[in-house]
Amino acid sequence: MSPKTLYDKIWDAHVAHEAEDGTTLLYIDRHLVHEVTSAQAFEGLRMTGRTVRAPEKTIAVPDHNVPTTPGREDPAQMTPESRIQVAALDTNAKEFGVHYYPVSDVRQGIVHIVGPEQGWTLPGMTVVCGDSHTATHGAFGALAHGIGTSEVEHVLATQTLIQKKSLNMKVEITGKLMPGVTAKDITLAVIGETGTGGGTGYVIEYCGEAIRDLSMEGRMTVCNMAIEGGARAGLIAPDQTTYDYVKGRPHAPKGAQWEAALDWWKTLYTDEGAHFDKVVTLKGEDIQPVVTWGTSPEDVLPITATVPFPEDFTGGKVEAAARSIEYMGLTPGQKLTDIEIDTVFIGSCTNGRIEDFRAVAEVVKGKKIKDGMRAMIVPGSGLVRAQAEEEGLADIFIEAGFEWRLAGCSMCLAMNPDQLSEGERCAATSNRNFEGRQGYKGRTHLVSPAMAAAAALTGRLTDIRELM
Amino acid sequence: MEKFEKFTGIAAPMPLVNIDTDMIIPKMFLKSIARTGFGKNLFDEMRFNRDGTEIADFVLNKPQYRKSEILIAGDNFGCGSSREHAPWALEDFGIKVIVSTSFADIFFNNCFKNGMLPVVLPQEQVDLLMKDAEKGENARMSVDLEAQEITTSDGDVIKFEVDAFKKHCLLEGLDDIGLTMEKEASITSFEKAAEQARPWV
Ligand code: SF4
Numbered sequence: 285m286s287p288k289t290l291y292d293k294i295w296d297a298h299v300a301h302e303a304e305d306g307t308t309l310l311y312i313d314r315h316l317v318h319e320v321t322s323a324q325a326f327e328g329l330r331m332t333g334r335t336v337r338a339p340e341k342t343i344a345v346p347d348h349n350v351p352t353t354p355g356r357e358d359p360a361q362m363t364p365e366s367r368i369q370v371a372a373l374d375t376n377a378k379e380f381g382v383h384y385y386p387v388s389d390v391r392q393g394i395v396h397i398v399g400p401e402q403g404w405t406l407p408g409m410t411v412v413c414g415d416s417h418t419a420t421h422g423a424f425g426a427l428a429h430g431i432g433t434s435e436v437e438h439v440l441a442t443q444t445l446i447q448k449k450s451l452n453m454k455v456e457i458t459g460k461l462m463p464g465v466t467a468k469d470i471t472l473a474v475i476g477e478t479g480t481g482g483g484t485g486y487v488i489e490y491c492g493e494a495i496r497d498l499s500m501e502g503r504m505t506v507c508n509m510a511i512e513g514g515a516r517a518g519l520i521a522p523d524q525t526t527y528d529y530v531k532g533r534p535h536a537p538k539g540a541q542w543e544a545a546l547d548w549w550k551t552l553y554t555d556e557g558a559h560f561d562k563v564v565t566l567k568g569e570d571i572q573p574v575v576t577w578g579t580s581p582e583d584v585l586p587i588t589a590t591v592p593f594p595e596d597f598t599g600g601k602v603e604a605a606a607r608s609i610e611y612m613g614l615t616p617g618q619k620l621t622d623i624e625i626d627t628v629f630i631g632s633c634t635n636g637r638i639e640d641f642r643a644v645a646e647v648v649k650g651k652k653i654k655d656g657m658r659a660m661i662v663p664g665s666g667l668v669r670a671q672a673e674e675e676g677l678a679d680i681f682i683e684a685g686f687e688w689r690l691a692g693c694s695m696c697l698a699m700n701p702d703q704l705s706e707g708e709r710c711a712a713t714s715n716r717n718f719e720g721r722q723g724y725k726g727r728t729h730l731v732s733p734a735m736a737a738a739a740a741l742t743g744r745l746t747d748i749r750e751l752m
Numbered sequence: 753m754e755k756f757e758k759f760t761g762i763a764a765p766m767p768l769v770n771i772d773t774d775m776i777i778p779k780m781f782l783k784s785i786a787r788t789g790f791g792k793n794l795f796d797e798m799r800f801n802r803d804g805t806e807i808a809d810f811v812l813n814k815p816q817y818r819k820s821e822i823l824i825a826g827d828n829f830g831c832g833s834s835r836e837h838a839p840w841a842l843e844d845f846g847i848k849v850i851v852s853t854s855f856a857d858i859f860f861n862n863c864f865k866n867g868m869l870p871v872v873l874p875q876e877q878v879d880l881l882m883k884d885a886e887k888g889e890n891a892r893m894s895v896d897l898e899a900q901e902i903t904t905s906d907g908d909v910i911k912f913e914v915d916a917f918k919k920h921c922l923l924e925g926l927d928d929i930g931l932t933m934e935k936e937a938s939i940t941s942f943e944k945a946a947e948q949a950r951p952w953v
Binding site for chain 1: 783786787788836928929932935938939942943949950951952953
């Protein structure tokens with residue numbers, strides 16, 4: 285048998301039907317559902333008299349619209365449209381009998397944090413969700429990607445997705461990371477290298493020593509942004525770190541089933557000599573703490589650099605860079621560390637997990653954020669919040685002057701009341717710095733949690749290594 | 753989806769060219785979580801005054817066209833966004849067939865997904881149907897997808913082309929989901945085998 289990649293193996297294990305032209309019905313093991321992209325899909329089922337084929341494999345949680353301030357059960361905190369979307373999910377989840385974590389449940393949170401946390405996401409699975417950052421689950425060696433509303437309906441009704449196979453791409457990070465460099469810096473550095481279209485048509489497998497050394501939280505951060513590099517999905521082969529994270533989670537296998545699962549998971553790696561259509565290699569030692577200066581996640585530079593000149597680029601990027609610099613209110617040649625920040629947002633499915641908060645606490649412990657700074661920490665789930673409180677992290681944040689919020693997507697996409705106002709500048713741990721993403725005319729710099737914490741203290745983009 | 757049956761219905765003339773998806777259903781109606789009920793806002797800005805009263809000379813407000821099931825439209829119908837709200841609104845109103853010299857690509861495909869038949873014909877034939885539609889309620893056209901024919905009130909028969917696969921899907925009432933459901937046996941046997949191989953999933 286010819287050697288296979290990890291992607292090949294998971295794909296082959298989920299082909300329910302293949303047509304002559306390669307169009308495949310891929311069986312879906314886990315379908316995660318949130319309030320923004322599911323309402324019309326459920327409505328479609330109702331109109332056609334269909335049901336959810338596998339409600340036991342379907343998990344619903346509201347996250348995008350929910351307020352993150354105390355007393356949020358009060359519907360008056362939401363805009364009418366948000367209220368309607370959340371209420372619709374509530375009704376649909378109950379009517380169709382899928383697993384459901386309502387806002388009042390401590391397990392509620394961002395769908396991509398809840399899935400792994402509850403043990404719904406396991407190695408070798410196919411996972412989909414009507415959200416592009418579904419790539420996050422690839423950290424477990426699960427084939428996970430985002431889908432549109434009509435596909436949500438298709439999966440609900442048939443538990444399959446109509447797919448054609450992507451190409452294989454390998455991203456290898458060799459060696460060790462330098463102090464102050466995190467998973468977020470890896471994933472941003474990769475996008476800086478490949479561009480936002482570099483992964484288009486591929487499924488990326490991340491490998492190499494620096495990836496192996498990451499915790500599950502770090503691996504999720506890396507895979508989360510595979511989509512920002514254009515890839516359908518990102519994958520990391522499961523290993524002992526993965527098994528240790530999964531074991532004992534509420535929906536993880538137990539007893540003899542655990543042993544059987546483990547036997548299979550241990551076969552999930554890329555065979556020696558398997559073919560990759562594209563290979564990118566970065567040296568771990570070369571990666572520095574980075575920050576985005578523009579309005580595309582590929583606009584990445586080391587924190588020690590200066591704002592580029594549009595003429596530094598070629599082709600259509602010249603105009604795009606000029607537009608970005610203008611939108612971001614920057615001056616070419618300006619040192620990145622001179623850029624002043626009004627707001628700090630720590631959270632999202634990229635960096636809203638316990639390890640991220642520990643990194644922040646380490647930086648801000650016993651210190652105060654800059655006067656006038658708005659700094660917000662939003663846990664990825666109610667359980668992350670509870671754990672941070674138990675570990676004393678929340679007290680550190682509150683004493684430093686941070687707002688300590690309830691779980692949700694919050695200012696990552698600003699569908700709830702957490703938004704930037706016009707011209708406001710934010711250091712954010714989320715994944716998208718598009719124009720208007722965090723609020724109309726808001727300006728976003730993507731950074732790691734430690735760098736966001738540093739910016740909160742100094743009031744400007746800051747090299748974390750200065751504070752170490 | 754319902755099967756597309758042969759039918760006879762009223763055709764409304766809409767000679768305006770470049771009718772875009774925002775004209776079909778304005779943006780402000782897109783925040784809904786439903787996909788039915790858009791029919792009452794179909795062509796909202798052309799159909800209603802600001803105060804909600806009807807604009808009397810808009811074609812679908814005229815007594816003879818209020819129950820139209822066929823639209824004879826100007827060139828490049830359905831341009832604009834990829835949102836499915838536009839076909840949802842037309843379908844909800846009761847439109848089953850739209851005839852034009854050309855359609856925007858995404859809209860064209862979205863029609864089939866929602867059980868509607870878009871028909872592309874050369875200018876002279878669209879003109880002929882337009883004239884027939886202008887006769888009002890008396891002009892009841894028949895559409896036979898099986899035979900790929902539209903018959904005017906005068907008995908003129910106009911042949912049209914349609915992709916064989918899309919035709920099959922409409923006639924059988926198959927959407928993507930319907931088609932996948934035809935492979936139900938494959939899915940079920942996959943599930944059985946997977947249950948054996950990976951019982952923990
Ligand atoms: S946190 Fe942001 S990126 Fe993640 S699911 Fe929510 S809105 Fe999407």
